[in-house]
Amino acid sequence: MFTTFAKKSLAVLAVTGTAIAASMSPALAEYPEKPITMVIPLGAGGSHDLNARVITSIIPTYLEQAMIVRLTPGAGGQKGTQEVANAPADGYTLLFTHNYIDMLQQHVETLPYDPAEDFVTVARVNFAPIAVAVLADSPYQTMDDLIEASKADPGGIQMAHSGNWGALFVPAAQMMKSLGMEWNLVPYQGGGPALQALLSGDADVTMGFPSSLSSHIDAGTVRILATAGPERIYDDIPTFTEVGVEGDIGFMHRVVLAPADTPEDVLATLSEAFVALGEDRTFTRMMGRLGENIEIITGAEYDAMRAEQSVAYEALVADLTSQ
Known part of the structure; x- marks a missing residue:
C-alpha cells in the first residue's frame, strides 16, 4: 500500500512540478529570445x-x-x-x-x-534632406534649367517617385505647386526602383536621399540640382529656398x-x-x-x-x- 501511495504521490508531484515550471517559464524568459x-x-x-x-x-x-x-x-x-x-x-x-x-x-x-x-x-x-537628381549628362545643368523646361512643356518631363503620397511624391508636388510648373509623376515601388528608372533613362528626374545618391554622385553618373532646406549641403548646389521653394519641404x-x-x-x-x-x-x-x-x-x-x-x-x- 505504501509503495502504491508513494508512486501516486510522486506522479502528482511530477505533474504539478511540470505545470509550475511551464507557468513560470514565460515570466523567467528575457526578451529577446529569438531573432x-x-x-x-x-x-x-x-x-x-x-x-x-x-x-x-x-x-x-x-x-x-x-x-x-x-x-x-x-x-x-x-x-x-x-x-x-x-x-x-x-x-x-x-x-x-x-x-x-x-x-x-x-x-x-x-x-x-x-x-x-x-x-x-x-x-x-535620423532624418534626411531630399535632393533633386538628374543624370550627369542630362540637358538640365542647373535647377533653373529644369524649372524653365518644365514650365515650357507642362507634363513633358518624367519624374520617377517612390509611390503616391510618399517621400519623393510629396516634395515633388509641393515644389510643382510652389514654382508653378508640372511634371509627369511616375510611381515606382520605392526610392531604389525610382533611382533605377533615372539611371536606365526611363525618367528625366527623380529625388533621393544621401544614402542612395552618394555612390552615384561619387561615380559621376548622377548630378544634384537642389537640396531641401535653407542651408546648403553641397557648396555649389542651391537649396530649395534659393530656387524659390519655401517652407519645411523634403525632410524624411x-x-x-x-x-x-x-x-x-x-x-x-x-x-x-x-x-x-x-x-x-x-x-x-x-x-x-x-x-x-x-x-x-x-x-x-x-x-x-x-x-x-x-x-x-x-x-x-x-x-x-x-x-
Whole structure:
C-alpha cells in the first residue's frame, strides 16, 4: 500500500512540478529570445533599405539577437505597414518606415489600420534632406534649367517617385505647386526602383536621399540640382529656398515602430538598444559613409512629434488637393 501511495504521490508531484515550471517559464524568459524581424514597406535599394542594412549589422551587439530585414513593398507602403499592424505585439516584428507613410496617408485615403492607435514609437533613427537628381549628362545643368523646361512643356518631363503620397511624391508636388510648373509623376515601388528608372533613362528626374545618391554622385553618373532646406549641403548646389521653394519641404524621418500593445519592458529594451546604437563608433562611421546623420529620439518624445506631423499633413493634403 505504501509503495502504491508513494508512486501516486510522486506522479502528482511530477505533474504539478511540470505545470509550475511551464507557468513560470514565460515570466523567467528575457526578451529577446529569438531573432527580430524589421519590415520595410518599400522596395530594395532605397535609402531605407541601405540604412537598415547598417542598423541590423550593429544592433545585435546590444540585443544579443539578430535583426532581420524583410522588404514588403506595395500599395504605397500600406502592405508592409498592415503586416506589422496585424503581427503579435511581442517585439519580434517591427516596422521601419517614414513620416509620410506613417502620418500623411491617413489624410489621403481610408487605411486598413489606424497609424495613431495601432503603432507606438521605438525610435526615430535620423532624418534626411531630399535632393533633386538628374543624370550627369542630362540637358538640365542647373535647377533653373529644369524649372524653365518644365514650365515650357507642362507634363513633358518624367519624374520617377517612390509611390503616391510618399517621400519623393510629396516634395515633388509641393515644389510643382510652389514654382508653378508640372511634371509627369511616375510611381515606382520605392526610392531604389525610382533611382533605377533615372539611371536606365526611363525618367528625366527623380529625388533621393544621401544614402542612395552618394555612390552615384561619387561615380559621376548622377548630378544634384537642389537640396531641401535653407542651408546648403553641397557648396555649389542651391537649396530649395534659393530656387524659390519655401517652407519645411523634403525632410524624411526614418522611424522604427512597434504594434501598439507591445509590453513596456520590451519597448524599453528596444529603445535602449537604439540609443546605444546611436553612440556606437562603428555605426557612426558606417552611417557617415552613407552620408546620413544620426539623431535618435525614442518613445513618447517622437510620438508627440507624430501627432504634430498628423495635424500638419492634414493641412498639407488639403492644400495640395485644392483647386
